[in-house]
Amino acid sequence: xxxxxxxxxxxxxxxxxxTRIWAFAHVMADxxxxxxxxxxxxxxxxxxxHIGDGVTIKxxxxxxxxxxxxxxAFIGPNVVFTNDLRPRSPRMPLMKEQALAESDWLVETYxxxxxxxxxxATIVAGxxxxxxxMVGAGSVVTKDVEAFSLVVGNPARVVGRVNERGExxx
Numbered sequence: 001x002x003x004x005x006x007x008x009x010x011x012x013x014x015x016x017x018x019t020r021i022w023a024f025a026h027v028m029a030d031x032x033x034x035x036x037x038x039x040x041x042x043x044x045x046x047x048x049x050h051i052g053d054g055v056t057i058k059x060x061x062x063x064x065x066x067x068x069x070x071x072x073a074f075i076g077p078n079v080v081f082t083n084d085l086r087p088r089s090p091r092m093p094l095m096k097e098q099a100l101a102e103s104d105w106l107v108e109t110y111x112x113x114x115x116x117x118x119x120x121a122t123i124v125a126g127x128x129x130x131x132x133x134m135v136g137a138g139s140v141v142t143k144d145v146e147a148f149s150l151v152v153g154n155p156a157r158v159v160g161r162v163n164e165r166g167e168x169x170x
Contacts, residue, residue, distance in 0.1 A: 076119040
């Protein structure tokens with residue numbers, strides 16, 4: 001059974017069995033959410049996002065178009081993804097003149113199976129977070145993170161290794 005809180009705004013029908021979407025979350029049209037996911041209060045998920053099975057997205061996470069989240073990933077509270085490496089307001093006269101196509105600015109980001117992103121982390125567009133890696137709270141990830149790596153800081157840097165359970169092993 002799918003649970004959608006009455007105060008959530010869910011504009012997609014592609015929500016997997018057993019998924020729960022809580023109050024004040026906004027899930028736009030053209031989002032795919034797998035089975036057994038949990039989407040916390042005030043999360044925002046933009047059109048074009050794909051979320052695998054068993055994913056946890058905590059409160060206030062911002063997930064923009066071009067982000068792909070594989071099975072069993074954990075997205076902590078207040079995590080922010082980006083999708084444009086050179087953002088400018090499209091309302092600026094110079095940008096209106098250019099009439100940029102999405103392909104001119106959209107940069108995709110991939111979160112692999114079991115990856116965990118700690119609270120208040122920022123994930124810069126175009127990176128790949130490897131399987132079961134762990135991003136420490138408040139980190140700013142500016143480059144790819146290898147599978148099972150533990151990264152922290154701004155910019156995030158490798159400080160160790162973790163196993164599938166998230167336990168530090170090196």
